[in-house]
Amino acid sequence: MARKRESESKTRKVKKPEYRSFRLHKKIKNPSKPIIGSFKLMRESLKHLLKNKKLYLGIASVYFLVSLVLVSGLIGGTDYSTVKESLSEVFNGTTGQLSIGISLFSMLIGGGNSITESGSVYQTTLIIMISLVSIWALRHSYAKTKITVRDAFYKSMTPFVPFVLVLIVMGLQLIPLLIGTTLYSIAIGQGLAVTVVEKVVWVLLVLGLFVLTLYMLTSSIFALYIVTLPELTPMKALRSARELVRYRRWTIMRKVIFLPISLLLLAATIMIPVLLFLTFMAQWIFAFLSAIGIIVIHSYMYKLYRELI
Template structure:
């Protein structure tokens, strides 16, 4: 009996030692597993960072670098874009397809412009018509017809946009209203093209104005980038007053300077203009939007400028086809009915302001569709009437 007790006493510490050794081994194994897991997590994080960096490098388009040769196949960016006419007609299609949304938007902003700034007065229109009549007598010996007079009147009032002469506060209000039109129209266009047919016009006012401050910051950047053009205009006016351009050599120097300044501004403005569209997405900072727009427009500036010049023609045709008949009709009616002339109701100014706001909405839709075309979206099927 004594021997068995001694054996059990000896075996107990041995088993305890084995348990301790096994526990230590388990702890070491667990520690090693944790270390391996941490290393795997670090490796995964590093891989994720590398992937993000690769994506950023792929997204960033750096076609030309200093002291490095640029090859044609490297900076040629093939993009399938719609033609000029189809792009312009697509914007018209979208406005008239969703007219129940865009037409109230147009009327609201026409009312806001009239209420906050004021329409062009009838006295301004009468002064322009009087100047046209005087020019007709002095220059053309009264040979200019009704259509010609209406065209000259249109040229005289087109710079007003249908608004009265604005002070500094009214200029700020006009810019803010234009920014709101831009943001609301792009917000509505984005959701309509995404298939959200249930969206309403009021949703644009409630949800589209969050990037207003960012949009104004991008607008400030655009203003700074337009400084070379403004400087060229100032220098040109000074050169005219001082007869600096009368010398051929100095005239050549000025036109070289002007071409350089205008090219620089157009190069900078072409990318920053798209930043106004990019920054309309929620959560984007202004400088991030400018960088993304620069990558998007790189290698495509010429196509963008061609569309801008084409838009100038479209805007001129809209004023010509819509405002000239209004000027002619206004003159005929006021000549036939004296009470209309005495009422001083600014029919032409209201029509011109309506056309101007429509052009603002149309330009917003047009440039947003062009932006989506650069991103390889196919919106033709969505705009079928």
């Protein structure tokens, strides 16, 4: 009888499968629910912003006004009207107008406005602040809590230091990509890669390092949203983020890549006609759209974060 009880206490259990990055193993079935598609994700995130448009337009307006004073110097820099006239002498017809619009848009997103060193510091600080405000507002608006623009700015700055520490970790994760692009520039500039095969090898190296960087950032980016919760340290947030994306990292990577591509196309659709027909207002409109864009980015990513929970 004693032996029977002893055998029951030593019942063998099947070990649960474990997943470890960059190691070969049998495919583990994803235990989580499927994630909605990228287009639906974007549509629902925009729908939420429109539903609370008064709040988010207020947040964007505050950022826009402060940015004009501290960063852009009330809009200066490149004279796009003059550039447009110069390009009109080269390009003609409907196709030419489109070429002019694309050229001006490339200049605009490429940093046509000169920003001083102090302006860059202000801009970075403002982006961090507007990110914290947006995340706080999204969390409370999804919870259907009645909040104001003032509440969002006053009550969202508590996790500023943990948020910055997570950003520093993400900056360190960009090192492989920076190394790859630097080596590629040296190889091309110094003539180390001459033949097509050599250039392809270097491109593949940079692409591999880009995928590695994106792979690491795919989890860390969600730590930005987790660390804003009460009593969470950056390390706990990073560990929670890794657990959040487990088994689904490659699927999430595709949705993260979709975001900048869709925003670039949306910005081009709006700004190219503005640059062609309202050139004198282009910089003002683009500055305000940039403020809206930051909120849209966080709305999309926060919606994705909620889908993963």
